[in-house]
Amino acid sequence: MMKTAFHILLAVLLCGMGFSANARQERDLVQYVNTLQGTNSSFELTYGNTYPTTALPFGMHTWTPQTGKNGNGWKYQYAKDSIRGFQQAHQCSSWSGDYAVFSLMPVAGNLKLHEDERASKFSHANEIGKPHYYKVTLDNQITTEISPTERGAHLRISFPEGEKAYLVLDGYTGPSSVKIDPENRRITGTVSNGRLVGKLINYFVIEFDQPFKAYGTWENRRGGQWPSVVSADGRGAGAYLEFPAGANVQIKTASSYVSLEQAKLTLKNELGSHATLEATKEAARQVWNRQLGKVTVEGGTEEQLRTFYSTLFRANLFSRKFYEIGADGEPYYFSPYDLTLHKGYLFTDTGFWDTFRAQFPLNTILHPTQHGRYVASLLDVYAQSGWLPSWSFPNENGGMIGNHAITLLTDAWAKGIQTFDPQRALKAYFHTATNKGPWGPSNGREGWKEYYTLGYVPYPQYEEGTAKTLEYAYDDFAGYHLAKMTGNNFYQGIFERQMFNYRHVFDPATGFMRGRQADGKWNPDFDPFEWGGPYTEANAWHYLWSVFHDVQGLAKLLGGEKQLVSKLDSVFSLPNTVNTGSYGYMIHEMKEMQLANMGQYAHGNQPIQHMIYLYNYAGQPWKAQYWVRQVMERLYNSTENGYPGDEDQGQTSSWYVLSALGFYSVTPGIDEYVLGSSIFRKATIHLENGKKFVIEAEENSKENVYIKSAKLNGKAYSKNFIRHKDITEGGLLKFKMDNKPNKSRGTKDSDKPFSVSR
Secondary structure (H helix, E strand, C coil), rough: CCHHHHHHHHHHHHHHEEEEEEHCCCCHHHHCCCCCCCCCCCCCCCCCCCCCCCCCCCCCCCEEECCCCCCCCCCCCCCCCCCEEEEEECCEHHHEECCEEEEEEECCCCCCCCCCHEEEEEEEEEEECCEEEEEEEEEECCCCEEECCCCCEEEEECCCCCEEEECCCEECCCCCEEEEEEEHCCCEECCCCCCCCCCCCCEEEEEECCCCCEEEEECCCCEEEEEECEEEEEECCCEEECEHHHEEEEEEHHHHHCHHHHHHHHHHHHCCCCCCCCHHHHHHHHHHHHHHHHHHEEEECCHHHHHHHHHHHCCCCCCCCCCCEEECCCCEECCCCCCCEECCEECCCHHHHHCCCCCCHHHHHHHHHHHHHHHHHHHHHHHCCCCCEEEECEEECCCCCCCCCHHHHHHHHHHHCCCCCCCHHHHHHHHHCEEEECCCCCEEECCCHHHHHHCCCCCCCCCHHHHHHHHHHHHHHHHHHHHHHHCCCCHHHHHHHHHHHHHHHHHCCEEEEEEEECCCCCCCCCCCCCCCCCCCCCCCHHHHHCCCCCCHHHHHCCCCCCHCCCCCCCHHCCCCCECCCCHCCHHHHHHHHHHHHHCCCCCCCHHHHHHHHHHEEEEEEEEHHHHHHHHHHHCCCCCCCCCCCCCCCCCHHHHHHHHHHHECCECCCEEEEEECCCCCCEEEEEECCEEEHHHHHHCCCCCCCCCEEECCCEEECCCCCCHHHHHHHHHHEEEEEEEECCCCCCHHHHHHCCCCCC
């Protein structure tokens, strides 16, 4: 009794001190995240092509240190030793550049305005990169700290004692304007650069916690400087402020695409109650711990924890929120498609060619409410632009290939996320798939007439014709499946005829998908090691597997399941030979495949990332278990060299997250995930509906990668896949692991995952 009373008293005391039971049990998961993961990248070779993003999950604006010159896609490179600014950023990829950017840079001693002159050296030893907090102390002893909100940031600049203290605002590469308000310790302004110049305006407000000692404006093209002038307008217009020597300055900033008034409202709503950087930092830490805590893992090494949560962090950045919260508390947005205001939700900054594969399927598990808003917004984009999007940045960019928006819609519907009108979706897809738009190859469908009449996209009449044929066929499967699920016989019949078009580019004489001319002849001088030409950033060994919806049909083309397995095995046993083909030089994807040293397996790019899981379709799942663990062990880590190629808006990260849990989305658009081999002894998915799905792997280790046996909710389970509802209804998937493959488990036809022709 006395012991019980003591425990009650202790609990009361702890609660009084701010230690609730939940707080004591909370894991501080942000500690495992390294936002510099993948930043050691360049044009020639990438280990992620990332930058140290400081942001909230899917935040509209992010912040990052800038080592590259204004307009350089490689905004932060780990090998560089100088920082020239701290940017508000939105960049999807180094290859796509950025938009709506401005930067702030502290300067000590003499005022230096131009980016080359103000750049200051730093060491990574003096740098901290976490989701909720970035900090760096430059060699000149200026310390910059940043903590994020969804549409703004809180910064603190600490200048060295006795040194003059300046802050420079750079208007970047396009039209900009600034207005200094000394009385209210504020700068307001606009920037428009990168995309939709002059049409998409980023209105910003920046507030400071202390008065200005002096101020002025400048412009970054010719170096014009105007002391004491409070406003400037023009290309690259900026501002500078002086504070007392040795000052510690707190800065709050927010931005809006709607108006300056909205930017001010956002600043008040998101940062108004945060008196100090510590308050913003703690709020951001809690947000990220809740987000990362949707998946808790146990039983891995410290490095596996760091890699897992660093990749989970990156899987929660794209697509970016593009909506704002108005004075009435409701969401609305300025559309980059029709350039008008709309009520509701909009998201942007992703390329579906990359992200349909794993990033969005992961969202259906972890963020179904947000994902429901996302897929519904795709039809709003169609209404505003006349097209389903393919690469939004922030409007339609039309990059890469395929019409994969339909796969997101179908995948959501198949998994019970039914927030849109499916008949409207089918109509939108049919229009997109039977027309060609003006904004790049995947705005609409390049080669659509030939695809429908010949059954394939001819090459060289159309660049990447074979890759387009394969991805169009899969997209048409998604259209077929959505029509079938929703009772639309008209569209079901149309897309059913097209979803087998992959057969028309398969050459039985060589056993590969090949380039085919409009007259039906195969392109001459075939070399399966040759990159480019009829393929997209890949060769024949990579695109053979792009029959996501009909692996059984692919096996039949190859001569049966034994031949399928033999071909899969060859990917790893072949030399890592490269023929540069139509590129004419070694692009970074080629180098990354060679560095991976796994034969022709090129995990650094998307086309082959699902291939390992295809062993499950051919009665040899243990080979998938082995190779997926090899990829996770050999090609990922939590450092600046963390990825085997471009990270690509969460896709390569999401591959790791799903695979580390033990399954993968080979065929988005159906409700199945194909099994692999979890790296953790226990993983718990904390679902939005309050339920938990637990994956346990007894005796799991670096050596014990094979599934000896499995049970789902206590019942023996031999299938090589699980269904979405198995996860969302909660439960326990339990594996016993071994260092030897169990060649009798998962070998029956009923154990194989979905193929449309089965």
